[in-house]
Amino acid sequence: MAVLGAVVALASLVIGPASATGANPPRAVAQAQPLKLLHFNMAGATLNKGQYPIIGRIIREVQERRPDVISLNEVCDRQYAHLLIQLQAIGYPMAGYFQKSRTFVGTCLRLPDTRHEAGNAILVRGTLTGDQGYMFTTNHVLQAREQPTVSESRSVACVTAVFATGGPPVKACSTHLAPKDSGQANPYAAPEAEVRELARVFGPEAAAGPFILLGDLNLLPGNPALGTLYAAPAGTTGEFWEVDQYRNCTAESCAGPVQGGAPSHGEGKIDYAFVSRGHFTFGYQNVQMIDAGNCDSHACSDHRIFRSEVTLG
Template sequence: MGRPRSRRAASAVLAVLLLCGPVTPPATAATAFKVLQLNLCNSGVAGCYQDGQAVGEAVTMIQRRLPDVVSVNEVCQSDLPRLTAAVGATAGYRFAFARRKTTGANIECTDGRGAYGSGIIVKEGIRSSGHGVYTAQDSGTEVRAWACALSEVRAFTACTTHLSTTATTALAQCEELVPSIVLAHDPTGSATTRHVVAGDLNLRYSPGSATSAQNCVPSGWFRKGDGDVQHVIARALTFVSTQTYAMYRTDHPAFVVNYTF
């Protein structure tokens, strides 16, 4: 009598496996992760201000680039709900309040548009966040600030800042933020937690200079810049590419950094 059909089928499958070798499971596709850095010059005081039109231009940029994180400098707190809505229905934001050195009060945008500063927007929402000012400050009237947020789903940390126009002070502020302040918002304390710090650092990449933007990048982190003063410093992400896009209602381009993880 011949072998049962089920045993013959099993033998055939085994023969195919032996011929083909071990089966390797398909590789997991890398997850894209995008950061958008903007400076909108929207206080109403600087000469680059264009009657708030930079906010609408930023909304269009967000809708076209679809970032996971947006860092936006020189904005009014009242601009953030509109920008956050453009990022997505689940997005949340945290604001960094710039303050007056003489009084400690918030610096206000013109025409009653609220507090002036920077915002960090996270598409997947925010679990916890914080903001503060630097120990190092220059001789000007503005107290420079930062804001950080821990994301709701993937538990990465994203921070924004707009640093001093005095390079030595800007470098000291950058070193204060990265990594100590950033890591303080990571409850895991893990070396593999993803972090991004974006902003107008008022520092340029200048090899050999004591105030090069690269000088505030700790070991294990890396920096990408727009060729001028906007930078993104990151950890535990894989760099893919950068793009800059012209903005016509502010004096800074939009800067995008693409990563995977």
């Protein structure tokens, strides 16, 4: 079912709560299935220096929100492992995949623990049927491989999962693109090249089956490169809708989907939640950006927690 563009159709979307019970195996549901999405650039290797208080904040969010999909950026491998343990401890186990972005990140190292990698993670409340890591080369070409070279620093973590008995496999990915470089003639050249690669590699998959793409893209709405992800009329050639593209719509009027949405960072909206346009529906104004607060004596992150909900089917 394609995402509905007409305001009447959008207003009629009813998004029910995800199940808060059950173990990791998929649950039997009706044809249309709501999925709660949570994306967070958690600054695990920067502001949080590999420590665990930020994981406690994520666990509190899980207990409150009970998401079906979690995307994390800037997470240390030790933090990811600790998160899996804590999810099990609260009776909400999730399956996931961590893809390192760099071979060594000193701020992740917390002796005597010798783990020292950082990257992206994607977790799901369902049955995991596959996982795949991707790396961007130094020339910003996206390749399906898990091992970065010493000069590479950007990755994508993906899983394929079934969320309901008899339901379709869904591919879900988390990424964090290169930051702007003010020393360049075009400060956004690197993330622009990488977002086009996301469209090149994942666009055909999104056309063929359910796909969720979450991440910090380090680009503001309106950047022409984003048009390769957004489907028309918000974009150009993309196979995705973004969950906040109807923020300016009401039950009475809607000018259509546009690139935009609530700010996720001090610079504005640079975090996105895309879903394949042929397989998901969602209501307008369904996004919440939550200040994560403090972790010990500092801000938990320089990004907000990104909540949204979509319906598969």
